[in-house]
Amino acid sequence: xxxxQGRPGIQAISSKVGRTLASWGxxxxxxxxxxxxxxxxxxxxxxxxxxxxGFVVAAVAAILDxxxxxxxxxxxxxxxxxxxxxxxxxxxxxxxxxxxxAWYLGRDDFRLAVLAMACMGLSMLVSYLRAKxxxxxxxxxxxxxxxxxxxxxxxIGVLIEIFVPGAIVVALWIALALxxxxxxxxxxxxxxxxxxxPPVPLEQIRLIPxxxxxxxxxxxxxxxxxxxxxxVRRVWESSRAEWEERRVQARARRxxxxxxxxRVSERLTSExxxxxxxxxxxxxxxxxxxxx
Numbered sequence: 001x002x003x004x005q006g007r008p009g010i011q012a013i014s015s016k017v018g019r020t021l022a023s024w025g026x027x028x029x030x031x032x033x034x035x036x037x038x039x040x041x042x043x044x045x046x047x048x049x050x051x052x053x054g055f056v057v058a059a060v061a062a063i064l065d066x067x068x069x070x071x072x073x074x075x076x077x078x079x080x081x082x083x084x085x086x087x088x089x090x091x092x093x094x095x096x097x098x099x100x101x102a103w104y105l106g107r108d109d110f111r112l113a114v115l116a117m118a119c120m121g122l123s124m125l126v127s128y129l130r131a132k133x134x135x136x137x138x139x140x141x142x143x144x145x146x147x148x149x150x151x152x153x154x155x156i157g158v159l160i161e162i163f164v165p166g167a168i169v170v171a172l173w174i175a176l177a178l179x180x181x182x183x184x185x186x187x188x189x190x191x192x193x194x195x196x197x198p199p200v201p202l203e204q205i206r207l208i209p210x211x212x213x214x215x216x217x218x219x220x221x222x223x224x225x226x227x228x229x230x231x232v233r234r235v236w237e238s239s240r241a242e243w244e245e246r247r248v249q250a251r252a253r254r255x256x257x258x259x260x261x262x263r264v265s266e267r268l269t270s271e272x273x274x275x276x277x278x279x280x281x282x283x284x285x286x287x288x289x290x291x292x
Contacts, residue, residue: 018070028072032086035064039093043100046158055158058097062151065090087131090147094123097154101168115172122179123150129186138190143182150175 021031038061045054068086072078098120106113126143133140145153157171 014066014070015073017067018072018074021067021071022074026071028068028075028078028082029085031064031068031071032082032089035061035068036089036092038064039096043096046097047100047103049104051158051162054100055155058155058158061093062155065093087127091124091127094127094147094150095120097151098123101154101172105168112169112172115169115176119172119175119179122176122183123147126179126182126186129183129190133186133190136190138193140186140190142189143185145175145178145182150179153178 038057042054042057042061045051045057068082069078072082098116102113102116102120105116126145127147130140153171153175154168157168160167160171
């Protein structure tokens with residue numbers, strides 16, 4: 001939510017800083033690695049009860065996490081390797097922070113440590129839903145409690161805990177409840193997109209020659225300056241009867257081809273058996289004949 005609402009302002013600042021860091025020779029992988037390394041002492045300080053010091057170090061690591069993508073764009077665009085490294089580092093940082101909170105709270109009540117672990121599990125599920133949806137071609141970039149909101153809630157909880165004991169527990173409960181809502185939001189978003197898709201994957205619509213008319217219909221609605229392109233669902237609904245007939249015919253052709261292969265195989269088998277029975281026996285000493 002913060003990422004979507006505050007993206008223009010954040011990008012305006014991060015792009016300037018990213019260009020500056022790139023001109024100084026910094027690489028996005030180096031910035032990601034620095035943020036990951038800083039998360040370790042931040043987690044140790046929080047687990048030890050040094051909340052103020054841990055908050056400052058964690059804030060610096062979070063700022064670096066904002067600028068690695070900006071540096072990548074300033075250097076000409078990121079790489080898939082860099083995106084993989086950044087996503088992995090984010091998951092490790094989340095585990096470090098939730099683990100430190102579990103250690104800090106578990107000294108007084110182990111049930112509070114379980115609460116922190118539950119929040120960590122849901123945070124991983126939230127990230128997994130988005131990653132898996134992107135892998136399948138869906139968009140799950142929705143939800144009220146994404147990573148930026150989660151870190152903000154935990155950071156505020158740690159900061160208030162310095163003055164008001166128990167604030168971290170309240171922050172964890174808020175993060176837990178909103179993470180459940182986010183999981184439901186992302187699941188329903190992907191479910192609706194999956195329901196709207198035709199039974200043929202979009203990749204096949206783009207590649208298979210049989211679906212050229214569908215590609216043409218989609219391209220026909222894509223004109224210069226348009227912000228909304230006709231959806232695959234609308235194209236599918238307008239051609240449902242035609243597609244269903246085509247699928248029935250294709251299934252019938254497959255069944256006929258399978259039956260024909262079976263008949264040919266049976267005919268060849270019977271012909272070989274008949275040929276073996278008709279083959280004449282060799283004349284030799286066994287039947288008492290003599291060679292000329």
